[in-house]
Amino acid sequence: MALLETTDLHVRFELFEGMSHVLNGVNLKVERGERVAVVGESGCGKSLTARAVLGLLRHTNAQIDGSVRFDGSELLSLSERGWRSIRGRRIGMIFQDPTAALNPTFTVGDQLFKVIIRGGRARTKRRAREIAREALRHTAIADPDRVLNAYPFQLSGGLAQRVLITMALVNEPELVLADEPGSALDVTVQEQTLRLMRALGDELGAAVLIITHNLGVVREFAQRVYVMYAGSIVEEADVDTLFHAPRHPYTRALLEAVPRLTGEMLPQPIEGVVPDYTAAPVGCRFHPRCPHAQPACQEPPPVVDLGGGHRVACVLPEAAP
Amino acid sequence: MGVAGFILRRSAAAIVVLVGLSILIFVVARIIPGDPARMALGSVATPEQVEKLRNRLHLDESLPIQYWEFIKGLARGDLGESLVTRRSVSLDLIDTFPATLELVLAAGLIMVLVGVPLGIIAARYRDTAVDNVARLFALLGVVTPSFVWAVFLMLLLSFVLGLLPVAGRLSEAFDPPPMVSGMYTLDALIAGQWRAFWDAIQHLILPALALALAGMGQAARLTRTNMAEVYGRQYIEMARAFxxxxxxxxxxYALRPAMIPTLTILGLDFAVMLGNAFLVEAVFVWPGMAKYGVFAILRKDLNAIVGTVLVIGAMFLIVNIIVDMLTAYINPQIRLGRRVA
Structure with missing residues (x-):
């Protein structure tokens, strides 16, 4: 049994312009202890998937269909009370921008203690402080008390990012959702963030679902990867296979769009933009931008299993280079 | 920067503002048409009598000399004589200001204690029936002038239901409590006169409510708007994720950030009530300073105009300093203003 499994997950928003059908049947799986990446352009529904998994869309007007199973039980039908035993305890989340994810009017300590207490690790603030100190030291913060007594705006971006990682991991969750961790910060801090997440994740045996638009991050961090386009998974494979034998035209285009230091090939940007979700293309959502599009692409694409966990949603999976 | 330093700096700035305000109101009061001495003495007075009064009021001097005379008086706590009451303006203000302050403080209390929670509830249950009722209520408060509320509340609660006294500050059965602050409720409390205290509270409720309703609606709408903005922030999603x-x-976690912009406006609304209290004071026969000030303007009672405006100006500045201190308390970025790591 997979730790996390979404099946045919649809998310729609009712907008003034009409129904916006963003997630269009997302299927993904994360096994225990596994590091999985979801990669795609901005606006393709990656972050939305993470929010749907954690039930954060119930505070919006989103209509959600399908199934999200965590450790065998369905999350979408959970009550607010039921979420309490999941959020922050069994699933931790790392947000993208540490300066926006911390409340500016409360100290780091106040927020971290609350995370620990709500996570059931401590009953008193005093005990929470002990746990917090230990956890911050663990993320290579030399002077935990200074950080705990500081307000978020007094921390550097890297330090704030480590606080977010600490919050996500302090209650020893089985799964960590990481939404573009560190991408709001400079490259060296992002690098540190990934290394730290990997080390701490391994230590806890936690699975990590990382969401990114950066293929470099995928290669460095993940074992398995899902490529997402316009609210659908178009290809899944282990990292080596994806980089060496990509089969979906979108995956190939994505790889060709990456600038390289060596070789004569200039990066090739993908023509066009992610579609408007109130009028998304019928069938394969990539076909209007696809160089190999044909009439059959107007139908929902078949998912072809190429073996070894490599699946691709395309009518022309043989069109590999 | 310590709290004492902050207050000291702000008070110094406030004094500069008050001097500027005094010059402005002093000049404006004198250049508007009409001869105050003639208005005070009436049409039957002889030109000689008028001239004598003008002389006594230094009205025949140049403006700078007049201002200098005014400042010399102010240094002694003397704001000059009122042409209408024929009493010292300082004494008139000491009599009327506490009544207005009591009214405005009570209204401010209602504004904050009812308006802000109403806004929180509306934001917490955004776009539900609860929110709609709260918003309708707030809107009614904002769009209806305070004197309409005053008449309506007086008719309903005093005449029809007979729950509360119609007008005045205290029933005739009671003597005003020994003066300490000039606010009857507070003074009765200090003197331990419980029945007088209760009577004063009953007299205070209607005018305070009439004065408060507009500010209350404003406070509710403002709180709701700012809370709704904060609810869209990532740190709220983060709080839910944990x-x-x-x-x-x-x-x-949503209220504190939302109160930072709300407080500033609430402070202004509160100070504005000092001036707006006039109509409510008129309806409820409340012997307050707002009414005194308006009559001073209508009769061109020079010294009374200047005195009233200076007191209201000083109140504005004090409220502003208090609001800034509260804002600094809830906004660490103002309080600390530096990086440590």
Whole structure:
């Protein structure tokens, strides 16, 4: 049994312009202890998937269909009370921008203690402080008390990012959702963030679902990867296979769009933009931008299993280079 | 920067503002048409009598000389004589200002204690029936002038239901309590006169409510708007991702950031009530300073105009300093203003 499994997950928003059908049947799986990446352009529904998994869309007007199973039980039908035993305890989340994810009017300590207490690790603030100190030291913060007594705006971006990682991991969750961790910060801090997440994740045996638009991050961090386009998974494979034998035209285009230091090939940007979700293309959502599009692409694409966990949603999976 | 330093600096700035205000109001009061001495003495007075009064008031001097005379008087706590009451303006203000302050403080209390929670509830249950009722209520408060509320509340609660006294500050059965602050409720409390205290409270409720309703609606709308803005922030989503309770998010993690912009406007609304109290004071026969000030303007009672405006100006500045201190308290970025790591 997979730790996390979404099946045919649809998310729609009712907008003034009409129904916006963003997630269009997302299927993904994360096994225990596994590091999985979801990669795609901005606006393709990656972050939305993470929010749907954690039930954060119930505070919006989103209509959600399908199934999200965590450790065998369905999350979408959970009550607010039921979420309490999941959020922050069994699933931790790392947000993208540490300066926006911390409340500016409360100290780091106040927020971290609350995370620990709500996570059931401590009953008193005093005990929470002990746990917090230990956890911050663990993320290579030399002077935990200074950080705990500081307000978020007094921390550097890297330090704030480590606080977010600490919050996500302090209650020893089985799964960590990481939404573009560190991408709001400079490259060296992002690098540190990934290394730290990997080390701490391994230590806890936690699975990590990382969401990114950066293929470099995928290669460095993940074992398995899902490529997402316009609210659908178009290809899944282990990292080596994806980089060496990509089969979906979108995956190939994505790889060709990456600038390289060596070789004569200039990066090739993908023509066009992610579609408007109130009028998304019928069938394969990539076909209007696809160089190999044909009439059959107007139908929902078949998912072809190429073996070894490599699946691709395309009518022309043989069109590999 | 310590709290004492902050207050000292702000008070110094406030004094500069007050001097500027005094010059402005002093000049404006004198250049508007009409001869104050003639208005005070009436049409039967002889030109000689008028000239004598003009002389006594230094009205025949140049403006700078007049201002210098005014400042010399002010240094002794003397704001000059009122042409209408024929009493010292300082004494008139000491009599009327506490009544207005009591009214405005009570109204401010209602504005904050009812308006802000109403806004929190509306934001917490955004776009539900609860929100709509709260918003309708707030809108009614904002769009209806305070004197309409005053008449309506007086008719309903005093005449029809007979629950509360119609007008005045105290029933005739009571003597005003020994003066300490000049506010009857507070003074009765200090003197331990419980029945007088209760009577004063009953007299205070209607005018305070009439004066407060507009500000209350404004406070509710403002709080709701700012809370709704904060609810869209990532740190609220983050709080939910870590299973913080919704009521705790509303009353703590969303409220504090939302109060930073709200407080500033509330402070201004509160200070504005000092001037707006006039109509409510007129309806409820409340012997307050707002009414005194308006009559001073109508009769061109020079010294009374200047005195009243200076007191209201000083109140504005004091309220502003208090609001800035509160804002600094809830906004660490103002309080600390530096990086440590």
């Amino acid at each position: 299973a913080f309770r919704e009521h705790e998010i509303a009353l703590k």
